[in-house]
Amino acid sequence: MNSSKVFHPYTDNSTFADEGLLIVEGKGYHVFDEKGRKYIDGISGLWNVNVGHGRERIAKAIHDQLKRLEFFPVFGFRNKPSEELADLLIEISPLSEGVVFYSHSGTEANETAIKLARLYHQLKGNQGKNRTLSLSRGWHGCSLGSLGLTEMEGEKKGFGPFPEGYYMETRGLYNGGANLDDLLCKISPKDIRTIAALFIEPVVGAGGFYPISKEHMISLKRFCEENGILFVADEVATGFGRTGTMFGIEFSEIVPDMITIAKGVTSGYQPLSGTLIAKHIFEPFSAGVIFNHGYTTQGHPVCCAAAIENIKIIQEEHILENSKEMGRYLMQRLCGLHGNPMVKDIRGRGLMIGIELTNQVSELGHQVSLEARRRGLIIRNLDNLIPLMPPLTIDKEGIDQLADILFNSIGHMQRDGGEEI
Numbered sequence: 001m002n003s004s005k006v007f008h009p010y011t012d013n014s015t016f017a018d019e020g021l022l023i024v025e026g027k028g029y030h031v032f033d034e035k036g037r038k039y040i041d042g043i044s045g046l047w048n049v050n051v052g053h054g055r056e057r058i059a060k061a062i063h064d065q066l067k068r069l070e071f072f073p074v075f076g077f078r079n080k081p082s083e084e085l086a087d088l089l090i091e092i093s094p095l096s097e098g099v100v101f102y103s104h105s106g107t108e109a110n111e112t113a114i115k116l117a118r119l120y121h122q123l124k125g126n127q128g129k130n131r132t133l134s135l136s137r138g139w140h141g142c143s144l145g146s147l148g149l150t151e152m153e154g155e156k157k158g159f160g161p162f163p164e165g166y167y168m169e170t171r172g173l174y175n176g177g178a179n180l181d182d183l184l185c186k187i188s189p190k191d192i193r194t195i196a197a198l199f200i201e202p203v204v205g206a207g208g209f210y211p212i213s214k215e216h217m218i219s220l221k222r223f224c225e226e227n228g229i230l231f232v233a234d235e236v237a238t239g240f241g242r243t244g245t246m247f248g249i250e251f252s253e254i255v256p257d258m259i260t261i262a263k264g265v266t267s268g269y270q271p272l273s274g275t276l277i278a279k280h281i282f283e284p285f286s287a288g289v290i291f292n293h294g295y296t297t298q299g300h301p302v303c304c305a306a307a308i309e310n311i312k313i314i315q316e317e318h319i320l321e322n323s324k325e326m327g328r329y330l331m332q333r334l335c336g337l338h339g340n341p342m343v344k345d346i347r348g349r350g351l352m353i354g355i356e357l358t359n360q361v362s363e364l365g366h367q368v369s370l371e372a373r374r375r376g377l378i379i380r381n382l383d384n385l386i387p388l389m390p391p392l393t394i395d396k397e398g399i400d401q402l403a404d405i406l407f408n409s410i411g412h413m414q415r416d417g418g419e420e421i
């Protein structure tokens, strides 16, 4: 048992003492443990340190804001960084006009979107529209509402009941798979009328790294418009350059009704998330309806100051272009794994790439993760999927080192665990 008093989430706390790295420092796309060992950060912290570790500019922006005003709420008051950031977010987002409702995590941003969608329909007189539509393997967070948006049984076990919702088979939407009508045919027209909002990630992340095709995105948007369903793009993982554009939805040219953001908006330098709301959805609230929902420290000035500086870095250092180029290069390097008996599929977009391993060796994903760590690359498997999401500032040399370590780690498992194949 780990002697630390920290209760680690989504973790086997009984074995963690042996496996948990104590990270003490970071610089660029590297981090260092307490013994001074250097690692490539293959997962950007938890998919969020988009601009890399150890940024003086962001530290200074945080420090300056802390000295000026450490906190004042957005409940009934205003603060400058929250307004400046909201302007910037709407300006860079696919929404041409809109507002931002702040929170702290992706979970809260999606919870806000669920409640807002329900309330919006009630205000519009669309009675009974209170359910959600999402992907079976979509992942939108861990509160009861946002967790209800996934169909992954293992994640929900023991926590029900959840708000009611409908699910579409994820793999059917991957790279132009099934016809949308076939995916939706299990939901009766009567039930479709009860759906308030669709939640979708442009690239399904925790559920398996499935990029959704442009055709499916367009068909889904049309379906939503025809049935009075709000389209919510969950950009918690894909936003801020991860897939090679500022927002992951841009490849489809769709304008959603709401966009949820977190992770890369501050690159993890402070906790901050938001629900970006198109002007037409905000209309009843701009006309006087009160949204009885909020968090004490939402729109925190220090977190907003960090986000503003982070977005400036993304824009000034051409990080979107680098993400696209390095994503392409990493994919090219990973071609060497095609045909490997331990590798089932490699898929992704930009610097959001997942390697699906076969399950012929027990806990192969976990074993490969541990082996990679021993060799100086931090990755964290999701069952038999190896997510590769390094900071978007990574260069060719870093990609080569990452790919070499990964190849050697898989090769090691083939030699040492090979007899199980």
Ligand SMILES: Cc1ncc(COP(=O)(O)O)c(C=O)c1O
Pocket: 104, 105, 106, 107, 108, 110, 139, 140, 141, 142, 201, 205, 206, 234, 235, 236, 237, 238, 262, 263
């Ligand atoms: C697409 C997506 N939505 C929502 C969440 C939940 O975000 P958070 O962990 O900040 O609550 C995640 C977390 O990984 C995510 O990938």
